[in-house]
Amino acid sequence: MTSRFALLLSLLAPAWLLLQFRRKLAFSKQCPRCKNPYPDRTSRPRWMKGRGDWLPLKAYYCTKCRHCFYRFDR
Numbered sequence: 001m002t003s004r005f006a007l008l009l010s011l012l013a014p015a016w017l018l019l020q021f022r023r024k025l026a027f028s029k030q031c032p033r034c035k036n037p038y039p040d041r042t043s044r045p046r047w048m049k050g051r052g053d054w055l056p057l058k059a060y061y062c063t064k065c066r067h068c069f070y071r072f073d074r
Ligand SMILES: [Zn+2]
Pocket: 031, 032, 033, 034, 035, 036, 062, 063, 064, 065, 066, 067
């Protein structure tokens, strides 16, 4: 019983993570949640600053719905 639950969890966890990631990631400047075309640029979180300088991601903050997201910028 427990092993079946663990198997289900191991299957669901990556799918849930992917879903969370999809909501945080945008390919245009538009806010992925409310489609606000003018989100604010914000500084990247500390965990990304040290190691993630090679990442082509730019952090944005939507003032309309307070959603934080990252724009994939090549
Ligand atoms: Zn928004």
